[in-house]
Amino acid sequence: MAIHEDVTVLSIGGLSKRTGVNLETVRYYENIGIMPKPPRSAAGHRRYDEEHLKRLTFVKRSRELGFTLKEVRALLALVDGGDYSCGEVHELTLNHLHEVRQKIADLQRLEATLADISDQCADGTIPDCPFIETLFRA
Amino acid sequence: MAIHEDVTVLSIGGLSKRTGVNLETVRYYENIGIMPKPPRSAAGHRRYDEEHLKRLTFVKRSRELGFTLKEVRALLALVDGGDYSCGEVHELTLNHLHEVRQKIADLQRLEATLADISDQCADGTIPDCPFIETLFRA
DNA sequence: CCTACATCCTGTAGTTACTACAGGCACAAG
DNA sequence: CTTGTGCCTGTAGTAACTACAGGATGTAGG
Numbered sequence: 206m207a208i209h210e211d212v213t214v215l216s217i218g219g220l221s222k223r224t225g226v227n228l229e230t231v232r233y234y235e236n237i238g239i240m241p242k243p244p245r246s247a248a249g250h251r252r253y254d255e256e257h258l259k260r261l262t263f264v265k266r267s268r269e270l271g272f273t274l275k276e277v278r279a280l281l282a283l284v285d286g287g288d289y290s291c292g293e294v295h296e297l298t299l300n301h302l303h304e305v306r307q308k309i310a311d312l313q314r315l316e317a318t319l320a321d322i323s324d325q326c327a328d329g330t331i332p333d334c335p336f337i338e339t340l341f342r343a
Numbered sequence: 344m345a346i347h348e349d350v351t352v353l354s355i356g357g358l359s360k361r362t363g364v365n366l367e368t369v370r371y372y373e374n375i376g377i378m379p380k381p382p383r384s385a386a387g388h389r390r391y392d393e394e395h396l397k398r399l400t401f402v403k404r405s406r407e408l409g410f411t412l413k414e415v416r417a418l419l420a421l422v423d424g425g426d427y428s429c430g431e432v433h434e435l436t437l438n439h440l441h442e443v444r445q446k447i448a449d450l451q452r453l454e455a456t457l458a459d460i461s462d463q464c465a466d467g468t469i470p471d472c473p474f475i476e477t478l479f480r481a
Numbered sequence: 482c483c484t485a486c487a488t489c490c491t492g493t494a495g496t497t498a499c500t501a502c503a504g505g506c507a508c509a510a511g
Numbered sequence: 512c513t514t515g516t517g518c519c520t521g522t523a524g525t526a527a528c529t530a531c532a533g534g535a536t537g538t539a540g541g
Contacts, residue, residue: 218517228518229500237498248507250518259479266478269455274498282473291464291472298461298474305454312447315409317445323436326429334429336436337422339406341397358486367529370491376526386536388489412527 214251224261231261239264239274255279272301353391369399370408377412379420383469410439 219227234240240261243251263284267277279297283289325335359366372378378399381389401422405415417435421427463473 214423216517227500230498232520233499248518250507263478264481267481268498270457270478272449280475280478289472289475291474294474295461295464295470298464300456302454302457302461305450305457307452309447309454312443312450313408316440316443316447319408319440323433324441326433326436334427334432336429336432337418337427340401340408340418342400342404365529366489368527371528386489388536406527453500 213254215258217251217253220253220257220261223258226261226265226267234261234264237274237279270304272302276301344477353396355389355391358395358399358459362403364399364403372399372402375412377415389440408439408441414439
């Protein structure tokens with residue numbers, strides 16, 4: 206391997222390392238059309254450039270923010286179109302934010318229930334565990 | 344259909360309605376061994392009783408509390424064994440509670456980031472959406 | 482008793498977002 | 512020249528269901 210890999214020409218492994226996206230996932234993104242098919246070397250190896258790097262970073266960040274791949278596609282479509290307004294992006298984000306808040310609320314209710322019941326059987330010696338009893342009730 | 348279906352003998356549809364568990368899911372649970380194979384009628388239709396009803400309710404409640412099927416299996420194993428102590432159940436529950444709290448924390452960080460960036464592009468007229476810009480940065 | 486129509490049967494494939502091989506070619510260092 | 516690493520394709524596995532396809536059965540009304 207060259208000591209200084211050209212930043213503008215990356216192998217799939219290089220791209221994977223730079224973005225932190227699993228190598229197999231990069232190929233997966235290509236298969237499902239999230240990432241474009243890159244040019245190939247003579248031997249058929251994928252060659253990526255700055256644009257690919259930017260795009261994959263975008264995808265990774267979006268995923269980290271909890272956007273589904275479908276939502277990522279929508280965001281990319283806006284970006285690819287070039288004529289996106291901040292408003293469109295804002296709407297997608299608000300929708301997502303709403304879902305996230307919903308999930309948080311659900312989990313918090315769940316947490317309360319679990320903590321509650323769990324307290325009741327903190328003492329490991331009780332024979333008829335109240336938690337189990339609760340689970341049997343609708 | 345009989346007007347008063349015998350409570351102690353349920354068809355798969357009846358069990359599904361009583362528990363709120365999707366009919367296909369009931370069969371799925373049987374396939375993967377979460378629910379036992381029930382006796383069949385002459386024509387091969389599944390016949391369920393009170394025990395099945397209790398068990399499926401247990402599974403449903405557990406799933407609603409966010410336990411994975413693997414965890415549900417563990418809980419059922421304790422119950423089936425009969426000699427479970429409250430302590431064992433408590434441990435499983437605490438582990439799960441820990442995961443739930445972790446998820447909540449993750450989502451809250453995510454929520455903050457989303458809300459933050461989304462505020463920046465509340466005005467739909469800005470051309471270079473700061474959110475999109477953020478996504479392009481690692 | 483016959484005809485609808487709901488319900489049941491099995492088995493397979495689709496969903497989300499990856500991850501993990503299997504089996505094989507390519508290339509560079511020592 | 513061998514060894515090791517990286518890359519290739521294509522398929523199968525993961526969680527927890529859901530959705531058919533294609534066919535048999537059960538039941539209620541006329």
